[in-house]
Amino acid sequence: MAVFMLAGHDTTANALSTLLYLLSTHKNVQENAREEVLRVLGDNLIPSAEQHKSLKYLNMVIYENLRMYPPVSNLILRELTEDLKFKDFVIPAGSLLELFVYGIQHSSKLWDKPEEFLPERFEKENANSENYSWLAFGGGSRMCLGNNFSLIEQRIVLCFLLRKYEISLAPNSIHKDGLKIKFLASPYPLELIFKRRD
Numbered sequence: 001m002a003v004f005m006l007a008g009h010d011t012t013a014n015a016l017s018t019l020l021y022l023l024s025t026h027k028n029v030q031e032n033a034r035e036e037v038l039r040v041l042g043d044n045l046i047p048s049a050e051q052h053k054s055l056k057y058l059n060m061v062i063y064e065n066l067r068m069y070p071p072v073s074n075l076i077l078r079e080l081t082e083d084l085k086f087k088d089f090v091i092p093a094g095s096l097l098e099l100f101v102y103g104i105q106h107s108s109k110l111w112d113k114p115e116e117f118l119p120e121r122f123e124k125e126n127a128n129s130e131n132y133s134w135l136a137f138g139g140g141s142r143m144c145l146g147n148n149f150s151l152i153e154q155r156i157v158l159c160f161l162l163r164k165y166e167i168s169l170a171p172n173s174i175h176k177d178g179l180k181i182k183f184l185a186s187p188y189p190l191e192l193i194f195k196r197r198d
Contacts, residue, residue: 011071012150016157017187018069019062021179022117023162024169024192029119033058034162045163046156055155060119062154066136068117069181073102075138101135165194 023030036057041047047055077096084091091097106114110133112121132139137147144150161167170191174180180188 011146012153014071014187015062015066015069015150016154017190018179018181019065019154019158020161020167020192021169021175021187021190022065022068023061024167026117029061029117030162030167033061033158037159037162041159041163045160047159052152052155055159057119058155058158059151060122062151062158063122063134063136064117064119067105067111067121067134069179070101070105070136073100075099075101075135099135104133104135107133161194164197166197168193168195 023033036055040051040054044051075098077098080091080093080095080097082093084095084097104110108114137144137150169175170193173191174188175190182188
């Protein structure tokens with residue numbers, strides 16, 4: 001249980017950090033997300049199960065952040081139990097395979113304008129149809145067990161913050177020309193300004 005809580009804590013905290021950075025530098029996205037939160041939640045501070053499903057734009061914002069800054073940039077090594085043929089290549093059994101999630105999620109072959117923060121790319125009609133091109137939580141039978149918990153936690157935190165605060169990047173931030181990342185998609189010290197809304 002301790003491993004589960006620890007694994008989910010750092011990755012969700014890092015995801016929220018990068019997302020708050022993106023919201024601070026994309027005011028239109030921040031306002032659109034806030035308007036949806038106010039409209040869907042009304043006077044509720046915490047979304048109900050039904051309201052979680054109705055936060056469509058906020059979900060797109062979260063997914064796009066996880067595409068741009070996956071909390072785990074590489075998936076765990078797997079050893080091939082048999083030869084794997086891929087196009088003209090054969091990877092022999094016993095080889096160790098590791099997926100570079102960050103590279104996949106920033107590939108211009110899979111994503112239009114991959115370096116731009118575009119939450120709308122996750123609208124159903126715009127969703128990327130390539131299998132396994134979004135791997136923020138892995139995929140298939142080895143998908144992260146905590147994916148739904150993390151998404152719920154992110155929605156709750158964002159609903160609270162967007163309702164109460166306008167989020168801005170500190171003017172002297174080391175991130176003013178782009179987010180500086182260290183290990184596990186954790187940003188270097190991130191200074192944000194939370195201005196209370198009336």
